[in-house]
Amino acid sequence: MPERDLRTYFELFNEIGILEQLSRALFEARLPPGVLVSHFSILNHLVRVGDGRTPLELATAFQVPKTTLSHTLALVEKRGWIEMRPNPADKRSKQVWLTDAGRSFRDAAIESLLPELDRLAGGFPERDLPELIERLSAIRRYMDAARDGEAQPTLRN
Amino acid sequence: MPERDLRTYFELFNEIGILEQLSRALFEARLPPGVLVSHFSILNHLVRVGDGRTPLELATAFQVPKTTLSHTLALVEKRGWIEMRPNPADKRSKQVWLTDAGRSFRDAAIESLLPELDRLAGGFPERDLPELIERLSAIRRYMDAARDGEAQPTLRN
DNA sequence: TGCATATAATACGATATCGTACTAAATGGA
DNA sequence: TCCATTTAGTACGATATCGTATTATATGCA
Numbered sequence: 001m002p003e004r005d006l007r008t009y010f011e012l013f014n015e016i017g018i019l020e021q022l023s024r025a026l027f028e029a030r031l032p033p034g035v036l037v038s039h040f041s042i043l044n045h046l047v048r049v050g051d052g053r054t055p056l057e058l059a060t061a062f063q064v065p066k067t068t069l070s071h072t073l074a075l076v077e078k079r080g081w082i083e084m085r086p087n088p089a090d091k092r093s094k095q096v097w098l099t100d101a102g103r104s105f106r107d108a109a110i111e112s113l114l115p116e117l118d119r120l121a122g123g124f125p126e127r128d129l130p131e132l133i134e135r136l137s138a139i140r141r142y143m144d145a146a147r148d149g150e151a152q153p154t155l156r157n
Numbered sequence: 158m159p160e161r162d163l164r165t166y167f168e169l170f171n172e173i174g175i176l177e178q179l180s181r182a183l184f185e186a187r188l189p190p191g192v193l194v195s196h197f198s199i200l201n202h203l204v205r206v207g208d209g210r211t212p213l214e215l216a217t218a219f220q221v222p223k224t225t226l227s228h229t230l231a232l233v234e235k236r237g238w239i240e241m242r243p244n245p246a247d248k249r250s251k252q253v254w255l256t257d258a259g260r261s262f263r264d265a266a267i268e269s270l271l272p273e274l275d276r277l278a279g280g281f282p283e284r285d286l287p288e289l290i291e292r293l294s295a296i297r298r299y300m301d302a303a304r305d306g307e308a309q310p311t312l313r314n
Numbered sequence: 315t316g317c318a319t320a321t322a323a324t325a326c327g328a329t330a331t332c333g334t335a336c337t338a339a340a341t342g343g344a
Numbered sequence: 345t346c347c348a349t350t351t352a353g354t355a356c357g358a359t360a361t362c363g364t365a366t367t368a369t370a371t372g373c374a
Binding site for chain 1: 163164165166167168169170171172173174175176177178179180181182183184194198201219220221267270271274275277278280281283286287289290292293294295296297299300301
């Protein structure tokens with residue numbers, strides 16, 4: 001694998017980073033004050049994969065430290081969008097369940113974004129969007145699966 | 158534009174968000190303690206578009222509040238990777254210039270990531286990577302250009 | 315069974331990021 | 345020219361995120 005191709009991968013992630021910044025700022029501007037994309041993402045993930053997940057499963061899914069997730073869950077629970085229940089399979093653990101209010105808010109949040117997406121899609125129709133998503137998703141799934149790999153040389157040394 | 162397509166755009170940004178999380182965690186784990194992707198991104202951007210940019214230009218490029226950028230620049234300057242000089246064209250303003258150490262660190266940071274990218278590229282060869290990047294870049298450029306748009310209904314109301 | 319180790323979640327402190335308010339300089343119209 | 349308005353950058357406070365340490369429970373092996 002020539003180094004040139006590796007640098008191309010690097011460019012891909014650079015582009016992804018910028019797009020994430022742009023889309024997050026766009027989305028967050030439409031959410032109620034104090035509600036962040038990280039909060040919404042909890043709800044959206046639970047709708048997509050089903051609720052009853054443990055905090056650790058969520059932290060792993062988002063590749064976020066579990067202490068960060070702990071904090072986020074507390075805020076989302078305070079809004080009444082999720083419920084934390086004991087995990088019957090493990091007394092150390094918990095389960096995160098969506099409330100009706102949580103599902104409603106998630107749907108409303110998506111609705112509120114549609115006009116913005118409409119503006120984007122209207123001014124910049126992208127063909128084969130599902131194919132683009134699938135390619136990104138495949139990369140994501142591979143990285144997800146390969147995450148448990150061993151140490152590599154780093155600048156930390 | 159049917160709503161179904163808009164939701165597909167939503168999925169695109171959702172996928173991008175997850176990929177950003179994954180890649181950022183991966184990259185940051187290889188940087189020296191206290192050095193974040195946001196710091197590296199300053200250096201990388203200056204190399205790519207040329208240094209001498211003003212802080213505001215950088216804040217706009219990253220779609221980040223200028224106060225956030227102010228803080229980041231101070232940290233990067235403290236590391237000796239950039240120099241802040243007065244902007245001869247505007248006494249309110251400044252210019253950000255790379256130092257040799259800044260360029261070196263940027264190169265080294267990319268080098269340190271290559272093994273990881275190699276692992277990715279080796280296990281998951283992606284054909285037409287430049288084409289994928291170009292499609293993302295086109296979306297990004299359009300969003301960038303369309304950013305000055307007017308207000309839309311939001312959940313804030 | 316008993317105990318060393320591993321794991322889930324949280325408490326706590328550090329800091330990156332963000333929003334509001336402020337200062338200094340630039341701009342533009344009367 | 346003068347002054348109202350706009351703009352570039354920063355100070356300051358709030359909070360989201362992150363790393364380390366702690367507690368409670370689970371796991372696995374002698």
